[in-house]
Amino acid sequence: MQPILTLSGVRKSFGDAEIIRGVELELRAGERHAVIGPNGAGKSTVFHLISGHYAPTGGRIHFDGHDIQGASPQHINRLGLARSFQITNLFPKLSVYENLRIAVMRRHGVQHTLWRFIGGYAKVREETEQLMELVRLAGRRDASAGELSYSEQRSMEIGMALASDPKVILLDEPMAGMSHEETDYAVELIKTVTRGRSLLIVEHDMDVVFSLCDRISVLVYGQVIATGTPEEIRNNQKVKEAYLGEEAAA
Amino acid sequence: MQSKLWIPLAVGVALLVALPALLSQSLVNAAIQMLIAALFACAFNLVCGQAGMLSFGHAAYFGVGTFATVHAMNAFNGAGLLPTPLMPLAGAVVGLLTGIAAGWFATQRTGTYFAMITLALAELMHALAPHLKGVFGGEAGISAMRMPAWGLGFGSSTEVYYLVLAWVLLSLALLYLFTLTPVGRLTLGLRENSQRLRFLGYDVHRLNVTVFAISAMFAGIAGGLQALNTESANYVLLESHVSAAVVLNSYIGGVTVFLGPALGAALMTFFGYAVSDLTRSWLLYQGVLFVLVMMFMPTGLAGFIRWVGTARRAHGTVALLPMLCAGLLAGLLLTAGTVFTVELLQRFFSQDYRAMAALNAGAGWAPIALFGRDWLPTAVATWAVPLGLWAVGAALVRATARLWHALQERAEPAETPTAQQGSAL
Numbered sequence: 110m111q112p113i114l115t116l117s118g119v120r121k122s123f124g125d126a127e128i129i130r131g132v133e134l135e136l137r138a139g140e141r142h143a144v145i146g147p148n149g150a151g152k153s154t155v156f157h158l159i160s161g162h163y164a165p166t167g168g169r170i171h172f173d174g175h176d177i178q179g180a181s182p183q184h185i186n187r188l189g190l191a192r193s194f195q196i197t198n199l200f201p202k203l204s205v206y207e208n209l210r211i212a213v214m215r216r217h218g219v220q221h222t223l224w225r226f227i228g229g230y231a232k233v234r235e236e237t238e239q240l241m242e243l244v245r246l247a248g249r250r251d252a253s254a255g256e257l258s259y260s261e262q263r264s265m266e267i268g269m270a271l272a273s274d275p276k277v278i279l280l281d282e283p284m285a286g287m288s289h290e291e292t293d294y295a296v297e298l299i300k301t302v303t304r305g306r307s308l309l310i311v312e313h314d315m316d317v318v319f320s321l322c323d324r325i326s327v328l329v330y331g332q333v334i335a336t337g338t339p340e341e342i343r344n345n346q347k348v349k350e351a352y353l354g355e356e357a358a359a
Numbered sequence: 360m361q362s363k364l365w366i367p368l369a370v371g372v373a374l375l376v377a378l379p380a381l382l383s384q385s386l387v388n389a390a391i392q393m394l395i396a397a398l399f400a401c402a403f404n405l406v407c408g409q410a411g412m413l414s415f416g417h418a419a420y421f422g423v424g425t426f427a428t429v430h431a432m433n434a435f436n437g438a439g440l441l442p443t444p445l446m447p448l449a450g451a452v453v454g455l456l457t458g459i460a461a462g463w464f465a466t467q468r469t470g471t472y473f474a475m476i477t478l479a480l481a482e483l484m485h486a487l488a489p490h491l492k493g494v495f496g497g498e499a500g501i502s503a504m505r506m507p508a509w510g511l512g513f514g515s516s517t518e519v520y521y522l523v524l525a526w527v528l529l530s531l532a533l534l535y536l537f538t539l540t541p542v543g544r545l546t547l548g549l550r551e552n553s554q555r556l557r558f559l560g561y562d563v564h565r566l567n568v569t570v571f572a573i574s575a576m577f578a579g580i581a582g583g584l585q586a587l588n589t590e591s592a593n594y595v596l597l598e599s600h601v602s603a604a605v606v607l608n609s610y611i612g613g614v615t616v617f618l619g620p621a622l623g624a625a626l627m628t629f630f631g632y633a634v635s636d637l638t639r640s641w642l643l644y645q646g647v648l649f650v651l652v653m654m655f656m657p658t659g660l661a662g663f664i665r666w667v668g669t670a671r672r673a674h675g676t677v678a679l680l681p682m683l684c685a686g687l688l689a690g691l692l693l694t695a696g697t698v699f700t701v702e703l704l705q706r707f708f709s710q711d712y713r714a715m716a717a718l719n720a721g722a723g724w725a726p727i728a729l730f731g732r733d734w735l736p737t738a739v740a741t742w743a744v745p746l747g748l749w750a751v752g753a754a755l756v757r758a759t760a761r762l763w764h765a766l767q768e769r770a771e772p773a774e775t776p777t778a779q780q781g782s783a784l
Contacts, residue, residue: 183557194558200548202551210544212559214541220541222541
């Protein structure tokens with residue numbers, strides 16, 4: 110399979126501290142790929158580098174025929190890469206509907222439209238309603254995003270990432286703080302919505318990772334020490350030492 | 360909710376239309392000022408309340424609108440392409456262009472840095488204006504004449520009032536309709552979380568410039584109306600206190616409600632007109648009022664009115680009445696006490712009084728005339744008046760708070776706003 114997203118030798122320093130020290134990562138088209146690793150390994154930073162939040166200090170990020178290292182977030186999003194955030198990142202005082210509608214609107218090219226009312230876009234309304242159903246928030250349509258429960262906000266994060274109909278989705282700990290039932294639903298949801306797309310996910314819940322993902326990369330101290338199928342990772346000696354061993358000790 | 364608003368809105372417009380028949384000439388002039396200030400505040404609030412960017416230099420866009428309109432009045436003489444009633448279009452165009460240029464720089468940054476850049480740009484223009492005699496007319500300013508057009512003379516205040524009213528209503532309607540467009544909805548996203556917009560694929564800087572320019576355009580229209588009203592423009596229009604006033608007016612009115620800033624600006628302009636002849640301490644009162652509003656009702660007058668509305672629905676008008684009356688009375692007493700003290704002190708420390716005291720040295724402190732009576736600054740009775748007013752006022756504030764708590768306990772679950780908001784002024 111062709112890789113759709115490739116990171117080669119990606120580095121990032123903050124002052125003297127080098128957090129990402131030459132990451133090599135390959136996301137194949139259509140696969141679901143998890144990034145795991147102990148706390149502080151730099152998983153979120155890698156996501157920030159891919160999505161344009163930070164510019165890497167060195168290395169290359171290649172996405173779908175474009176070099177995107179250092180590109181702006183909106184440029185990367187328009188190429189077809191969307192992300193969710195680990196820390197909930199919504200429009201807190203706007204309603205659920207309005208949040209999702211803003212996310213949907215982009216694809217309909219109306220961001221400079223001053224001569225038509227938003228209510229007149231039937232397609233935008235339709236898609237927003239569908240998205241709201243999909244992430245099970247239709248019952249909370251008029252609640253402001255800030256007053257949603259934590260897990261509802263997590264669902265909305267997934268919904269907002271989906272709204273742009275991306276080729277690649279980056280989900281940063283989407284299940285954190287969810288109950289078992291909610292996690293199960295979210296896993297099914299992610300399986301459904303990533304059909305025909307590629308997924309890169311950071312997740313701590315190993316059950317989720319092993320049941321959801323085709324391949325796993327293990328990130329330790331800013332470097333990928335292993336990549337492989339869940340089975341390979343489970344049996345990898347380096348991973349056991351560096352990651353699983355550490356977790357067992359802690 | 361939305362449909363119910365039509366009734367007060369229609370009544371308000373009808374009242375504005377009927378106003379000149381009911382008021383004296385000088386009050387009509389004040390009303391013109393109020394309308395212009397209201398439009399300016401609403402234009403400002405597009406950037407401030409809706410997009411969440413605090414601009415400290417909006418006088419610049421109001422000012423260029425005034426200058427552009429005066430130039431247009433001189434160039435067209437009220438005939439040809441731009442007859443007198445359409446003159447504010449000159450202000451709109453120049454406001455828009457200035458807004459695009461200034462907005463492009465200012466919105467490179469957010470928060471404090473944005474505020475500083477807008478302030479700097481306005482100060483730059485203010486400093487430059489007296490030196491550009493051709494454009495700004497130097498220190499003397501420039502002037503023009505309102506020419507008759509469309510069969511109207513525009514000689515009387517009433518005619519100017521209706522012209523200004525038409526423009527203000529049209530502009531406010533357009534500003535409201537803007538909030539219903541895609542860009543209008545995204546403007547709220549700018550305020551809430553501009554970083555997230557970026558990750559959803561939006562060009563935030565372009566959006567910022569658009570919003571800023573539209574705001575500047577309507578500020579330019581307000582400036583143009585000012586030019587039509589006063590038939591002149593002077594570089595003092597670009598002074599920072601004009602920028603500060605629109606910020607204060609908007610917050611006092613309430614930036615979270617569409618018409619809040621209009622309300623605040625109209626009221627403060629009226630107070631300025633009514634009170635500035637009576638007292639020299641008007642600016643002090645304005646400042647105190649602003650601080651109190653920010654402390655006790657941060658959502659402003661409009662927010663307070665909305666709060667009363669929700670409280671009425673929750674508890675019923677009758678149950679609410681004693682509390683509102685107590686609060687109102689407390690506010691009046693505290694205001695009276697404060698005004699008394701300020702006015703007395705202002706007269707006591709005035710140069711005239713000092714000179715008198717120095718002349719009549721040894722004769723003791725002369726009585727001060729205030730509110731139709733003479734007050735001895737050394738008499739206990741004089742100072743007992745404000746102290747008494749404050750004491751009763753403070754007691755009433757506590758009573759108001761108690762009434763409110765009692766109401767809340769009776770009607771669990773509690774309402775969101777605090778008791779302080781209920782008792783404030």
